[in-house]
Amino acid sequence: MPIGPVKSLGAIGPIGRPVSECPIAANNSFLYDFVPSGTFWYHSHLSLQSCDGLRGPLIIYDPQDPHRYLYVESTIISLADWYNPAIPFLFTSNLINGKGRFAGGPASPLAVITVVPGLRYRFRLISMSCEPNFVFSIDGHEMTIIEADGISTKPVVADSIQIHAGQRVSFILEARKRVDNYWIRSVPNIGDKSFTGGVNSAILRYLYAPNRDPRTQSTTSTKPLLESSLHPLKPVPVPGKPVVGGADVVLNLNIGLNLEKLQYTLNGEAFLPPAAPALLQILSGAKTAQDLLPKGGYIALPPNKVIEISIPGGTDPASPHPFHLHGHNFHVIRNAGSDQYNFKDPVIRDVVNTGFPGDNVTFRFVTDNAGPWFLHCHIDFHLDIGLGVVFAEDIATTAKEFVPAAWKDLCPTYDGLTASQLR
Numbered sequence: 001m002p003i004g005p006v007k008s009l010g011a012i013g014p015i016g017r018p019v020s021e022c023p024i025a026a027n028n029s030f031l032y033d034f035v036p037s038g039t040f041w042y043h044s045h046l047s048l049q050s051c052d053g054l055r056g057p058l059i060i061y062d063p064q065d066p067h068r069y070l071y072v073e074s075t076i077i078s079l080a081d082w083y084n085p086a087i088p089f090l091f092t093s094n095l096i097n098g099k100g101r102f103a104g105g106p107a108s109p110l111a112v113i114t115v116v117p118g119l120r121y122r123f124r125l126i127s128m129s130c131e132p133n134f135v136f137s138i139d140g141h142e143m144t145i146i147e148a149d150g151i152s153t154k155p156v157v158a159d160s161i162q163i164h165a166g167q168r169v170s171f172i173l174e175a176r177k178r179v180d181n182y183w184i185r186s187v188p189n190i191g192d193k194s195f196t197g198g199v200n201s202a203i204l205r206y207l208y209a210p211n212r213d214p215r216t217q218s219t220t221s222t223k224p225l226l227e228s229s230l231h232p233l234k235p236v237p238v239p240g241k242p243v244v245g246g247a248d249v250v251l252n253l254n255i256g257l258n259l260e261k262l263q264y265t266l267n268g269e270a271f272l273p274p275a276a277p278a279l280l281q282i283l284s285g286a287k288t289a290q291d292l293l294p295k296g297g298y299i300a301l302p303p304n305k306v307i308e309i310s311i312p313g314g315t316d317p318a319s320p321h322p323f324h325l326h327g328h329n330f331h332v333i334r335n336a337g338s339d340q341y342n343f344k345d346p347v348i349r350d351v352v353n354t355g356f357p358g359d360n361v362t363f364r365f366v367t368d369n370a371g372p373w374f375l376h377c378h379i380d381f382h383l384d385i386g387l388g389v390v391f392a393e394d395i396a397t398t399a400k401e402f403v404p405a406a407w408k409d410l411c412p413t414y415d416g417l418t419a420s421q422l423r
Contacts, residue, residue: 018045019326019374019390020279022411026421030406037062038150039124039168041078051083051130051380059124066233067146070172071122075113077202079136079163079186080128091131091191096184096202103192103199110213111202113184115175122146123173129165130380132188133322133353135224136161138204139182139216143171145225149349151329152233160221164322166351166378169225179206181214227335230347238331239366240306242343247308247364249301253375255354255387257316263386264377269296270386271376278372278390280411282398289392292372301367303394309375310334313359321382324351325365327373327393334362351378370394370401 023046024030043055057076082093082100093102097111115121123143125136137160145156147170161169184202187193195201195218203214240247256265263270272294274281286292289300301307313336314321320336332346336355341362354361376388392398 018277019274019372021277021407022414024410025413025417028413030410036060036150037065039126039147039170040150041126041128041168043128045383048130048380048384050128051081055080055128057124057126057128066152067122067170067172070144070146071120073119074122074124076124076126077113077136077184078126078128079134081130081132081188083130091188094132094134094186094188094191094200096186099202100200101198103194103196107197110198111184112205113202114205114207115173116207117175117179120172120174123171125161125163125169125171127163127165127167131165132190133162133164133320134189135185135187135221136163137185137218137221138173139185139214139218140177141173141182141204142223143173145169145171145230146233148230148347149329149351151348153347154231154233156225156229157223158225159223161225164320164351164353164378165380166322166324167349167353175206177206179209180216181205181209181212182216183214183218185218226337227332227347227353228338228340228342231345232348235345236331236348238333238343238346239364240308244341244362245308246343248305250308250310251299252310252312253389254312255314255316255321257318264382265386266389269389271297271388271390272386277411278392279398279401279403282372282392282395283401283403285399287395287399289395292390292392297388298372298390298392300395301391301393303367303370303397305367306364307367307391308333308362308364310360310362311354313355313357313361315357318379318382319354319356321354321387322351322378323354323361323375324378325373325375325391327369327371328365330363330365332361332363334360336361367393370397372398 037060040058042058043050080095081091082095084092093100099111101108142157142159149168182204184204186200253266281292289298292298329348329350332352334341336353336359373391376383
């Protein structure tokens, strides 16, 4: 039996082990085998390696893409944050496709996306952020959203998109404006929010436009994308009963912040990096969530049941928190910024913004994929200090899982690294 949808769930701190396997040692490799399609990205979960740049887009093209007649080309737009090594943990610059400027810095080259007048393009927008969320827009252009986190959606027109760490959104852009240069803007929720000198910007350049910075002006968004306006392109029934709490297992996860310990918690428990991967612990005989170490970071889920998770909006200054679930997509039956529940056709995704005080984001999924699956905040600094929990799904079946020989070699290889190799 395959392990299921595979994602590397690296260690949370500089010591410890991941949820599903040990880290891949330098100069070694490990093969992942999976068959999704859509807009994704790869990244390390070992300490803060992702923030140091171990991340990138992962696009799996679908030959049966239901939107394939809407556009002629597909282009990736990645959003990320850059931290000056001299002042670690202080967000310095916003990068679009790996390029950006910062206040007081040089007029470095910006990312340029060239379009041919009259054609339609699919832009795959990926937030590879370690911390900030962004409000994305393109001067003078509207965007027709057609995908969220790898799942096709019914088209929705917007002039700005708020996108949180880990989320992906595809949209169609029609190149029907005057031949010129237009600012692409990505405003972070923290740090420098200006556009002075091309900060937080890239360039949309029509073919034959002059090679120069745009002169377009920013305007107030009048059609921001609302999460509640997103619906699956193909109807997918919401599991469970169409009432709040109408699931087999109902969990409420409260976010806490212990400033004295500088530690985040869910229901009072901080997730600490395990000394041995949770999957290895289960294969070695752990039969309950209480058997898994370290204590407190695991919740057992029974097989083939409907699970409803509610997370009240964060009350700490670092809210909102984008929560990501490994191993499953989920139906978001209540979104941040809304008090309404949708049991008919809510958006299906794998990263959801939990919002602010007064919000209570709720989602559902079915436990049809045995394994230890991580639910965690996708702000790396929050994850690094405990904001996550592992769902030990169907432990009895997980204990019988087949693992390849290469998986068994990961821990001995990593443990054999010298201190200089770990630096």
